[in-house]
Amino acid sequence: MKKRTVSIVLAALFVITAAVIAGSGRTSEVPTPPAIGATIDEFSLPDVNGQEHTLKSLKGKNGTVLIFIAVQCPVSNAYNDRMEKLAQDYKDKGIAVIGINANSTEDVATVKAHAAEKHLTFTILKDAGNKVADKLGAARTPEAYFLDANNKLLYHGRIDNSQNQDAIESNDLRQALDSALAGKPVEKPEAKAFGCSIKRA
């Protein structure tokens, strides 16, 4: 009887240890982002006040920009003013800007306080279980997705090429929005930059 107990405990120990070691390596496994041209499924997430919103209820008549943002990431913070200006500049053009915080290390109260402090007036959603971050394959902050009026993905990537406003040479996200508004194809539908990894739950 005792031998059996010892065997069970040792087996449990092996399984638990293996699971812990395997689990700690999941940082590399961010889902692959949808291809340009793919239609993004409807989703629902709460804002910083706990009010639930669907993509349908927030989207602009000419499209929607989703930006994964962070409270503590200096790269994301370097873009606060640019993201707010983007939201203001395109509001009247029928494009809505929505922030999404998917960092498990930043709770909703912190996200709310940070938005107030940094004067971010666009809607910010809390993606507590990385539901939308996983669906979109979002890896870093800031990382932007531009969807047209039918939720078709037209652009995925950086806001521009440099954290330093004086060194901007390629305003990729704005160019994508302007092309779409002019009825033209987006010339550069994907562009990368360095950013902070999203701290998944």
Place this chain on the structure above:
Amino acid sequence: MRIPRLTLVVAFTVLFIYLTVPGQDTVRTVRRAKSATEPAVPTNVEPINLSGLKDLISKPKDKPLLVNFWATYCDPCRDEFPDLVKVDSDFRPKSLDFVTVSLDDVGDIKTKVPQFLAQMKATMPAYLLDVSDPEPAINAVDPKWQGDLPATFLYNAKGEVVFRAFGRVNTAALREAIEHLVKN
């Protein structure tokens, strides 16, 4: 007093799990203390452009190469650095090349970056990526990489990526991958 065998087994189980989980604070403290005794700390950080980076990762190698992309502003980068310094000191004698590439602003090349490396007692060659557009550099390293930091790549002697980690590296898995390369 006789301690029941089951109690002993459970106690050892807990102790075993505690000691085998990577990144335990106690383990890290021991590593920091040990690395603090290592001498010869370079504080020179070399700028590297796109072609320099491509040469670095694609040139013929006679031994495995580990490359860590990091920045002083990145919390998980700073957090994993003591573990990487330990990896360097353990595996450099076994023929591992290890370089770090900072993504800090080029204006920090003589200040924040070498200061942090000195604080970490880091002895691996240190570069700072000096490019106006980061995208070609990210794609040159790995088209699957979205630019999230930190990022760690292990190349075998043929120049093939055999281990990659985006976000804080699992040190145990990295060490295992290096062990496999330096043995073969």
